[in-house]
Amino acid sequence: MDMNELATLLSSAATLLGTGIAGVALYISVKARKDQKVRDSDALLIEQSENYLSRAFAILASGEGGTTLPSAPSRLEWVSAARMIEEHKKIVPKIILAPNKLRIEALQEYWRTRLTHLFLEFNFDVTYFDQTELNGQSIMPISPLSARIIFDFLSWPDTKLDVLDQVNGESLKIPAGYGWMMNAIDANANRTVTRVIRGARLPPDTSN
Numbered sequence: 001m002d003m004n005e006l007a008t009l010l011s012s013a014a015t016l017l018g019t020g021i022a023g024v025a026l027y028i029s030v031k032a033r034k035d036q037k038v039r040d041s042d043a044l045l046i047e048q049s050e051n052y053l054s055r056a057f058a059i060l061a062s063g064e065g066g067t068t069l070p071s072a073p074s075r076l077e078w079v080s081a082a083r084m085i086e087e088h089k090k091i092v093p094k095i096i097l098a099p100n101k102l103r104i105e106a107l108q109e110y111w112r113t114r115l116t117h118l119f120l121e122f123n124f125d126v127t128y129f130d131q132t133e134l135n136g137q138s139i140m141p142i143s144p145l146s147a148r149i150i151f152d153f154l155s156w157p158d159t160k161l162d163v164l165d166q167v168n169g170e171s172l173k174i175p176a177g178y179g180w181m182m183n184a185i186d187a188n189a190n191r192t193v194t195r196v197i198r199g200a201r202l203p204p205d206t207s208n
Contacts, residue, residue, distance in 0.1 A: 042100040049091045049104060053111040056084035060150075061118055069122045072131050075140040082146035085153050105160070116154050 059081040063070040070077070095101055131139050156162070174182050 038096050042095050042097050045091050045095050046100060046103055046107070049088050050107050050111075052084045052088040052091070053107065056081040056088075056150075057111060057114055057118070059084065060115070063122075067118075069118065072134040072139055073129055073142050075142055075146075078142050078146040078150065082143075082149040085149055112154055115150070119154075 058066065059077050060069065061067055062074070062077060092104055095104055129142060133139060
Protein backbone atom coordinates (compact mmCIF):
# COMPACT_ATOMS: atom_id res chain seq x y z
CA MET A 1 0.00 0.00 0.00
CA ASP A 2 1.60 3.28 -1.09
CA MET A 3 1.24 6.58 0.68
CA ASN A 4 -1.60 7.78 -1.56
CA GLU A 5 -3.69 4.69 -0.81
CA LEU A 6 -2.98 5.03 2.90
CA ALA A 7 -3.98 8.68 2.80
CA THR A 8 -7.19 7.79 0.96
CA LEU A 9 -7.97 5.05 3.50
CA LEU A 10 -7.33 7.35 6.44
CA SER A 11 -9.47 10.04 4.86
CA SER A 12 -12.35 7.60 4.36
CA ALA A 13 -12.02 6.37 7.93
CA ALA A 14 -12.05 9.93 9.21
CA THR A 15 -15.15 10.68 7.15
CA LEU A 16 -16.92 7.60 8.52
CA LEU A 17 -15.88 8.46 12.05
CA GLY A 18 -17.04 12.02 11.60
CA THR A 19 -20.36 10.82 10.20
CA GLY A 20 -20.76 8.42 13.12
CA ILE A 21 -20.00 11.13 15.66
CA ALA A 22 -22.41 13.49 13.95
CA GLY A 23 -25.06 10.78 13.99
CA VAL A 24 -24.57 10.15 17.70
CA ALA A 25 -24.64 13.88 18.41
CA LEU A 26 -27.85 14.21 16.41
CA TYR A 27 -29.42 11.29 18.30
CA ILE A 28 -28.44 12.79 21.64
CA SER A 29 -29.81 16.18 20.58
CA VAL A 30 -33.11 14.73 19.35
CA LYS A 31 -33.49 12.60 22.49
CA ALA A 32 -32.71 15.57 24.72
CA ARG A 33 -35.38 17.64 22.97
CA LYS A 34 -37.86 14.77 23.24
CA ASP A 35 -37.10 14.28 26.95
CA GLN A 36 -37.46 18.00 27.57
CA LYS A 37 -40.79 17.99 25.73
CA VAL A 38 -42.01 15.18 28.00
CA ARG A 39 -40.86 17.05 31.12
CA ASP A 40 -42.53 20.26 29.95
CA SER A 41 -45.73 18.37 29.13
CA ASP A 42 -45.76 16.66 32.53
CA ALA A 43 -45.17 19.98 34.30
CA LEU A 44 -48.08 21.58 32.46
CA LEU A 45 -50.37 18.63 33.21
CA ILE A 46 -49.47 18.71 36.90
CA GLU A 47 -50.18 22.44 37.03
CA GLN A 48 -53.54 21.97 35.31
CA SER A 49 -54.38 19.06 37.57
CA GLU A 50 -53.67 21.00 40.74
CA ASN A 51 -55.68 23.94 39.41
CA TYR A 52 -58.69 21.68 38.95
CA LEU A 53 -58.46 20.29 42.48
CA SER A 54 -57.86 23.67 44.09
CA ARG A 55 -60.85 25.08 42.20
CA ALA A 56 -63.01 22.15 43.33
CA PHE A 57 -62.08 22.97 46.93
CA ALA A 58 -62.65 26.70 46.48
CA ILE A 59 -66.06 26.08 44.92
CA LEU A 60 -67.22 23.92 47.81
CA ALA A 61 -65.59 26.07 50.51
CA SER A 62 -67.62 29.11 49.56
CA GLY A 63 -68.83 29.74 53.08
CA GLU A 64 -67.55 32.30 55.57
CA GLY A 65 -63.88 33.11 54.94
CA GLY A 66 -63.66 30.65 52.07
CA THR A 67 -62.79 27.85 54.47
CA THR A 68 -66.15 26.23 55.14
CA LEU A 69 -69.24 24.95 53.39
CA PRO A 70 -71.93 27.59 52.79
CA SER A 71 -74.97 27.81 55.06
CA ALA A 72 -77.11 26.07 52.44
CA PRO A 73 -76.18 23.52 49.76
CA SER A 74 -75.77 24.71 46.18
CA ARG A 75 -76.50 22.31 43.35
CA LEU A 76 -74.42 24.43 40.96
CA GLU A 77 -71.41 24.43 43.26
CA TRP A 78 -71.49 20.68 43.80
CA VAL A 79 -71.88 20.01 40.06
CA SER A 80 -69.05 22.44 39.27
CA ALA A 81 -66.75 20.86 41.87
CA ALA A 82 -67.55 17.39 40.49
CA ARG A 83 -66.63 18.58 37.00
CA MET A 84 -63.30 19.88 38.27
CA ILE A 85 -62.54 16.51 39.86
CA GLU A 86 -63.46 14.65 36.68
CA GLU A 87 -61.24 16.95 34.60
CA HIS A 88 -58.41 16.22 37.02
CA LYS A 89 -58.96 12.48 36.69
CA LYS A 90 -58.72 12.72 32.88
CA ILE A 91 -55.28 14.32 33.18
CA VAL A 92 -53.65 11.81 35.52
CA PRO A 93 -53.14 8.97 32.97
CA LYS A 94 -51.38 11.38 30.60
CA ILE A 95 -48.49 11.98 33.01
CA ILE A 96 -45.49 9.96 31.82
CA LEU A 97 -42.47 10.27 34.11
CA ALA A 98 -42.41 8.18 37.29
CA PRO A 99 -41.31 11.05 39.60
CA ASN A 100 -44.18 13.14 38.30
CA LYS A 101 -46.64 10.31 38.92
CA LEU A 102 -45.52 10.43 42.55
CA ARG A 103 -45.99 14.20 42.58
CA ILE A 104 -49.55 13.89 41.33
CA GLU A 105 -50.30 11.27 43.99
CA ALA A 106 -49.01 13.68 46.64
CA LEU A 107 -51.22 16.45 45.25
CA GLN A 108 -54.22 14.15 45.28
CA GLU A 109 -53.57 13.22 48.89
CA TYR A 110 -53.18 16.88 49.88
CA TRP A 111 -56.50 17.94 48.34
CA ARG A 112 -58.24 14.76 49.48
CA THR A 113 -57.25 15.63 53.04
CA ARG A 114 -58.39 19.25 52.73
CA LEU A 115 -61.74 18.27 51.26
CA THR A 116 -62.22 15.62 53.94
CA HIS A 117 -61.61 18.19 56.67
CA LEU A 118 -63.99 20.57 54.93
CA PHE A 119 -66.84 18.10 55.40
CA LEU A 120 -65.86 16.70 58.80
CA GLU A 121 -65.33 20.11 60.41
CA PHE A 122 -68.65 21.56 59.25
CA ASN A 123 -71.34 21.31 61.91
CA PHE A 124 -74.46 20.16 60.09
CA ASP A 125 -76.97 17.36 60.16
CA VAL A 126 -79.09 15.67 57.50
CA THR A 127 -81.51 18.59 57.47
CA TYR A 128 -78.79 20.62 55.76
CA PHE A 129 -79.62 18.82 52.52
CA ASP A 130 -83.39 19.14 53.10
CA GLN A 131 -83.38 22.91 52.74
CA THR A 132 -85.59 24.17 49.92
CA GLU A 133 -85.29 27.92 50.40
CA LEU A 134 -82.67 30.49 51.41
CA ASN A 135 -83.36 34.22 51.72
CA GLY A 136 -86.60 33.76 49.80
CA GLN A 137 -84.89 31.94 46.95
CA SER A 138 -85.63 28.34 46.03
CA ILE A 139 -82.81 25.81 46.46
CA MET A 140 -82.44 22.98 43.99
CA PRO A 141 -81.47 19.62 45.49
CA ILE A 142 -77.89 18.39 45.23
CA SER A 143 -77.21 16.18 42.22
CA PRO A 144 -76.59 12.63 43.55
CA LEU A 145 -74.05 12.01 40.78
CA SER A 146 -72.00 15.08 41.70
CA ALA A 147 -72.05 14.00 45.36
CA ARG A 148 -70.88 10.49 44.45
CA ILE A 149 -68.03 11.90 42.35
CA ILE A 150 -66.88 14.12 45.20
CA PHE A 151 -67.19 11.43 47.86
CA ASP A 152 -65.44 8.92 45.60
CA PHE A 153 -62.46 11.28 45.39
CA LEU A 154 -62.38 11.43 49.20
CA SER A 155 -62.10 7.63 49.37
CA TRP A 156 -58.71 5.95 49.65
CA PRO A 157 -57.87 4.52 46.18
CA ASP A 158 -58.25 0.74 46.02
CA THR A 159 -55.00 0.42 44.07
CA LYS A 160 -52.94 2.53 46.48
CA LEU A 161 -51.08 0.78 49.28
CA ASP A 162 -50.93 2.53 52.61
CA VAL A 163 -47.27 2.79 53.66
CA LEU A 164 -48.37 2.63 57.31
CA ASP A 165 -49.57 -0.94 56.78
CA GLN A 166 -45.94 -1.94 56.24
CA VAL A 167 -44.69 -0.45 59.53
CA ASN A 168 -44.16 -2.52 62.67
CA GLY A 169 -45.28 -0.07 65.31
CA GLU A 170 -43.85 -2.16 68.16
CA SER A 171 -40.34 -1.64 66.80
CA LEU A 172 -40.56 2.15 66.82
CA LYS A 173 -38.87 4.18 69.56
CA ILE A 174 -40.68 6.80 71.63
CA PRO A 175 -38.43 9.71 72.66
CA ALA A 176 -38.11 10.74 76.29
CA GLY A 177 -40.92 12.99 77.43
CA TYR A 178 -43.45 11.57 74.97
CA GLY A 179 -44.22 8.32 76.75
CA TRP A 180 -47.25 9.69 78.59
CA MET A 181 -48.76 10.83 75.29
CA MET A 182 -48.24 7.40 73.77
CA ASN A 183 -49.78 5.73 76.82
CA ALA A 184 -52.87 7.95 76.55
CA ILE A 185 -53.17 7.22 72.84
CA ASP A 186 -52.79 3.48 73.39
CA ALA A 187 -55.41 3.55 76.14
CA ASN A 188 -57.96 5.15 73.83
CA ALA A 189 -57.09 3.23 70.68
CA ASN A 190 -59.55 0.40 71.25
CA ARG A 191 -62.60 2.54 71.86
CA THR A 192 -65.44 2.11 69.40
CA VAL A 193 -65.84 5.45 67.72
CA THR A 194 -69.21 6.39 66.26
CA ARG A 195 -68.99 9.02 63.56
CA VAL A 196 -71.28 11.81 64.67
CA ILE A 197 -72.46 15.06 63.18
CA ARG A 198 -74.00 17.19 65.91
CA GLY A 199 -75.09 14.13 67.79
CA ALA A 200 -76.81 12.41 64.85
CA ARG A 201 -75.39 9.02 63.92
CA LEU A 202 -74.70 8.73 60.21
CA PRO A 203 -77.00 6.26 58.45
CA PRO A 204 -75.41 3.16 56.93
CA ASP A 205 -74.19 3.50 53.35
CA THR A 206 -76.64 1.62 51.13
CA SER A 207 -75.42 3.11 47.85
CA ASN A 208 -73.74 -0.08 46.64
